[in-house]
Amino acid sequence: MTQEEINNTNWSQSVAGVCIKDGKVLLARHTYGSGNGRLIIPGGYVKYGEVPEEALIREYLEETGVRVKAGRLIGMRFNAKDWYAVFAVEYVEGEARSDGDENSEVVWMDTTEALKDDTVPGLTKTMIECTLSGTGFELTPYQTSHPGYLYTQQS
Incomplete structure (x- = not known):
């Protein structure tokens, strides 16, 4: 990471995402910190001037x-x-x-296996379960003079 990237990163805002395709979830084996050696959902920090959704798309592609x-x-x-x-x-x-x-690796893992795998941390398992359940908050359009997004519970 360059000094410019370090200076442009908002270290207090981070995002992650659960991608499920054909019954498999995309996981990455982390190489540092508390997630070292564990299979987690991809994500990372938001850069100044980015909204969370943009950061998520960028981080997924990079990682x-x-x-x-x-x-x-x-x-x-x-x-x-x-x-x-x-x-x-x-x-x-x-x-x-x-x-x-x-x-160190990125894998498509069967969701049932991921929920049982000891190298997948609890938070990742919980987020996989939430994705599979179909619950959550949906993006709701609204008018504003500032960039941003509003998420609301949909019935």
């Missing part, structure tokens, strides 16, 4: 080689120092591959 479209918001974590948003995402195109840096 996995797969282009996705952000869907419903399925999870949100807030604490005193940061926030983390998780989306269900739709596969658009691309061949899954490791970025050779933040992950």
